[in-house]
Amino acid sequence: MRLVVDLNRCQGYAQCAFLAPDVFTMHGDEALLYNPYAGPDQKEKLERAVAACPVQAILLDDRDDLPEPAPAGAAEGGAR
Amino acid sequence: MNGDSYVERLRREGRIVVVGASLAGLRAAETLREKGFTGSLTMVGDEPHEPYDRPPLSKQVLLGKASAEHTALPRRRDLDAEWRLGCAATGLDMAARKVMLADGDELEYDRLLIATGVRARPWFHPAEAQLDGVFVLRGRDDAARLHRRLEDGTRRVLVIGAGFTGSEIASACRERDLPVTVAERGASPLVGALGGVIGEVAAGMHLDHGVDLRCGVMVTALEGDAAGRVRAAHLSDGATVEADVVVVSLGATRNTEWLAGSGLGAGPRGIACDAGCRAFDVRGIVTDDVFVAGDVARSPHPLFGYQFLSLEHWGNAVAQAEIAAHNMISASTDRLPHLWVPAFWSSQFGVNIKSVGVPSMGEEILVTQGSLEERRFTAVYGHQGRVIGAVTFDHGRWLQFYQRQIESVAPFPPPYPTVDRRSEGRKPVPAAFPDPSVPTHGPTVSVSGYSPADQRITFTPARA
Numbered sequence: 001m002r003l004v005v006d007l008n009r010c011q012g013y014a015q016c017a018f019l020a021p022d023v024f025t026m027h028g029d030e031a032l033l034y035n036p037y038a039g040p041d042q043k044e045k046l047e048r049a050v051a052a053c054p055v056q057a058i059l060l061d062d063r064d065d066l067p068e069p070a071p072a073g074a075a076e077g078g079a080r
Numbered sequence: 081m082n083g084d085s086y087v088e089r090l091r092r093e094g095r096i097v098v099v100g101a102s103l104a105g106l107r108a109a110e111t112l113r114e115k116g117f118t119g120s121l122t123m124v125g126d127e128p129h130e131p132y133d134r135p136p137l138s139k140q141v142l143l144g145k146a147s148a149e150h151t152a153l154p155r156r157r158d159l160d161a162e163w164r165l166g167c168a169a170t171g172l173d174m175a176a177r178k179v180m181l182a183d184g185d186e187l188e189y190d191r192l193l194i195a196t197g198v199r200a201r202p203w204f205h206p207a208e209a210q211l212d213g214v215f216v217l218r219g220r221d222d223a224a225r226l227h228r229r230l231e232d233g234t235r236r237v238l239v240i241g242a243g244f245t246g247s248e249i250a251s252a253c254r255e256r257d258l259p260v261t262v263a264e265r266g267a268s269p270l271v272g273a274l275g276g277v278i279g280e281v282a283a284g285m286h287l288d289h290g291v292d293l294r295c296g297v298m299v300t301a302l303e304g305d306a307a308g309r310v311r312a313a314h315l316s317d318g319a320t321v322e323a324d325v326v327v328v329s330l331g332a333t334r335n336t337e338w339l340a341g342s343g344l345g346a347g348p349r350g351i352a353c354d355a356g357c358r359a360f361d362v363r364g365i366v367t368d369d370v371f372v373a374g375d376v377a378r379s380p381h382p383l384f385g386y387q388f389l390s391l392e393h394w395g396n397a398v399a400q401a402e403i404a405a406h407n408m409i410s411a412s413t414d415r416l417p418h419l420w421v422p423a424f425w426s427s428q429f430g431v432n433i434k435s436v437g438v439p440s441m442g443e444e445i446l447v448t449q450g451s452l453e454e455r456r457f458t459a460v461y462g463h464q465g466r467v468i469g470a471v472t473f474d475h476g477r478w479l480q481f482y483q484r485q486i487e488s489v490a491p492f493p494p495p496y497p498t499v500d501r502r503s504e505g506r507k508p509v510p511a512a513f514p515d516p517s518v519p520t521h522g523p524t525v526s527v528s529g530y531s532p533a534d535q536r537i538t539f540t541p542a543r544a
Binding site for chain 2: 001002
């Protein structure tokens with residue numbers, strides 16, 4: 001699963017760090033650090049963090065296989 | 081053919097090419113689909129990677145809390161696009177409406193979006209830049225290489241340039257307990273973006289965290305050993321710093337070279353476009369089929385005197401991409417202006433720095449809440465009697481209020497009382513921005529005047 005936090009929107013409420021501490025941690029009083037990639041075992045916690053964020057700053061994409069683009073291998077780079 | 085039917089056909093079966101497969105390109109493509117574009121969509125990117133997020137690269141990745149390879153951006157929706165990754169665009173023929181690619185292919189378009197962004201400004205001496213141990217940090221691969229080297233037993237890191245990226249790198253290295261020297265040409269870190277008053281606070285953060293901070297100096301030469309590994313740097317004050325890792329953080333240059341000779345208003349300052357993201361040609365006439373978004377764009381902003389702003393900001397890339405995408409498939413009267421108020425964040429030395437507006441336009445600064453000494457404060461920048469920008473250190477929740485002040489052209493100094501106003505907040509003081517003719521590190525907002533197709537560059541670094 002991939003995720004991104006809109007840190008312009010984030011106000012450091014730290015709900016995510018409480019609900020999914022393996023993915024989100026507070027760095028100092030207000031700054032949020034997160035891992036933009038999380039394993040499927042984090043799905044439930046992440047969904048709760050997304051829902052709980054008071055400013056709705058977390059975008060989560062839980063599709064495992066995106067239909068495009070194909071993995072950036074040597075022969076890729078051309079048309080699908 | 082009337083305008084409406086052309087737009088309808090464009091939305092149904094048009095050909096859209098997006099050059100630049102990073103944050104702006106991806107969000108624009110998603111917005112096109114979301115708004116009902118069902119034609120062909122081609123994404124061109126010079127890197128072999130699908131769109132990824134850059135902010136973690138100078139923070140989480142260097143700290144080993146995230147992997148550079150796992151920074152791909154989440155998608156808002158499926159794109160049904162053709163991806164041409166690892167293949168740079170090399171030219172544009174505006175008359176024939178086609179983009180030339182490095183592999184010799186050509187892509188025809190009805191609408192083109194240019195979101196080619198910026199790249200790290202390289203070390204000025206090419207042979208020294210090639211030394212093993214000399215890095216820049218802009219892309220995913222840069223971050224992976226630097227992180228590997230930091231893991232590998234580093235004696236001292238030298239960071240050249242104390243802008244946001246340089247300061248974040250220094251912060252991450254200190255957190256890893258690596259000895260760090262920072263060399264900054266200006267009077268203090270962050271001085272180009274936030275001015276000298278805030279720069280002093282930033283300098284204190286470096287020093288308290290054990291950074292060997294050298295301001296007012298330039299690195300004049302890098303020295304390698306017999307094996308071609310960097311071993312030392314020579315500074316303009318005569319000092320020598322021994323370092324086996326050197327990170328060059330001297331800002332960014334815009335990726336516009338591929339447009340040279342195309343007739344588009346593109347140059348070292350970026351690509352000029354109108355508030356609707358339509359690119360200007362060199363004659364100053366707006367095109368109707370070439371659009372621009374993200375770091376490479378510069379567009380007039382009514383809140384800031386209609387001057388052309390270039391913004392190297394994450395939030396701008398998203399907001400401008402959405403507007404550009406909407407306008408690309410809309411009739412002229414349905415188009416929207418890009419009115420996003422500049423905003424950015426940086427986290428370094430455990431402090432969350434956020435800003436709105438254009439601080440660098442400010443002449444004066446006033447601490448409206450908190451205290452500089454505690455490094456918890458809100459400070460407001462004034463320009464000709466109005467609020468033009470604000471910055472917070474660990475005070476981010478107040479920022480929205482100041483954004484509204486900027487949007488409503490509120491007077492400066494602010495006449496209202498604020499919570500937690502201290503003695504230092506009673507009187508505005510000069511914001512102490514460096515003279516723009518004396519270059520420091522690259523600013524995050526450049527204000528480049530009024531001429532839409534201005535290709536000149538007045539930034540002329542003195543030779544060391």
